[in-house]
Amino acid sequence: MAFFNKIFCSCCDKPEKEEGETDLMIENILVNARLIPSATHHEEVKEGPKAEIPAVEEDKKSLSKIDISGAVAALPPPPVADIVGSVPRISDSYDKLNLGAGVYLIYSLEHNGSLYLQYSNRRPGCMDGILGYIRPGKEILSYHYDNNDGKYILSTNVCEYMQSKFQHDRKKYYDVWHEFLQTLNSYGGSLYLLKPFGLSPPPKVRLVLFSNSKKPETRDAAVGVGGSLSELGTCREVVLKENELVGILPYSLDYNSKLINGVNRVDFSKLCEKYGSLFQSAHPPT
Structure with missing residues (x-):
């Protein structure tokens, strides 16, 4: 240095x-x-x-x-034209279905779009907006027909929340169908999907039936059983068996492509819970 x-x-x-x-x-x-x-x-x-x-x-x-139910992993909302607008008018008389006393699922423009159950002793005079009908297998208590004229509102403001980009906001729409189908577990009987089910507004859904390919030995064993899928159509009687599943899914969902491990009860249940709602049939009370 x-x-x-x-x-x-x-x-x-x-x-x-x-x-x-x-x-x-x-x-x-x-x-x-x-x-x-x-x-x-x-x-x-x-x-x-x-x-x-x-x-x-x-x-x-x-x-x-992670099953994300927010905007990142969610399906986009239905087209606005399927959400907002007049209720399609129905001219079919349904004479072959023999509609009568029971429970009807109805869509109305009230409260910015609402879905409600109508307990009725007879077939309604106007069939516009009636998505489904359950003919009970046992008598329904008169209380349900008399209280508030048999009208039970399940959801309001459908026109707003079905436009949300968040899947969680739209889930309540599919839960309405679950509550309607729950009537089958209470009273048994038959399910009928009527013409408005295949029209919009309100947004269309898919009701997908999961049937076990074989009868499980126990109820708990049923969760791992494979099965087959079929979509429920309109204007036909549907009688569910014990332990069958009905998935209420968005109309735009390609559910087959999501079941990458094949059709089995576990994956189908998870799919329905993630994107829509899931109903499980049980023996009606005797």
Whole structure:
């Protein structure tokens, strides 16, 4: 270092500094500059990414397994034309269906679009907006017919929440169908989907029946049983067997492509709970 100091001083004609002073200055600079030892610094640079990469990969794997019901993983809402508008008029008389006393699921434009159950002793005079009918297998208590004229509102403001980009907001629409089908578990009987079921507004849904391919030995064993799927159509009688499932799903959902492990009870149940709602048939009370 003394040699370089001499050269420096001879070039600029400045007096040579004392050797101790020069060493002290260099030492102070090095002390200030070397806040982290070079060996430790290299280790941190090498080890830092190694510690972070597994965490990032693990997060990505965990995200793929999470059932997100918000805007990220959700289906888009139905077209506005399927949500907002007049209720389609129905001219079919349904003479062959022998409609009568029972429970009707009806859509109305009241309250910005509402869905309600109508307990009636007879067939309604106007069939517009009537999505489904359940003919009970046992007598329904008169209380249900008399209270509020038999009208039980299940959901309002359909025209607003069905336009939401968040899947969770729209789930209540499919839960209405679950509550309607629950009448079968209370009173037994037959289900009929009527003409407005296949029209819009309100937004169309798919009712998908899961039937076990074989009878499970126990009720608990049924969860792992494979089966077959079929969509319920309009204007025909549907009688559900014990333990059968009905998935209430968005009309735009390609549910077959989601069942990558084949048709089985577990995956079908999870699919319905994620995108819509799930109904399980039980023996009606006797």
